[in-house]
Amino acid sequence: MRVLFLLRDGPEKLCGQIIDLHSREHEVTVIDLSEREVPYERIVAEICAHDRVIAW
16 A cells, blocks of 8 residues: 655654554655645645555
């Protein structure tokens, strides 16, 4: 399963732990929206390419 994490306010301790747990069994992608401007097209493409999207 491909899991996408969208982080609005940057990584938090609990979020990091959950990402680590998911990455043991799944393919995980993380987009940190607080670091830089991410093109809207990339966000939409990543959402469509993943089986599950989790926003923090």
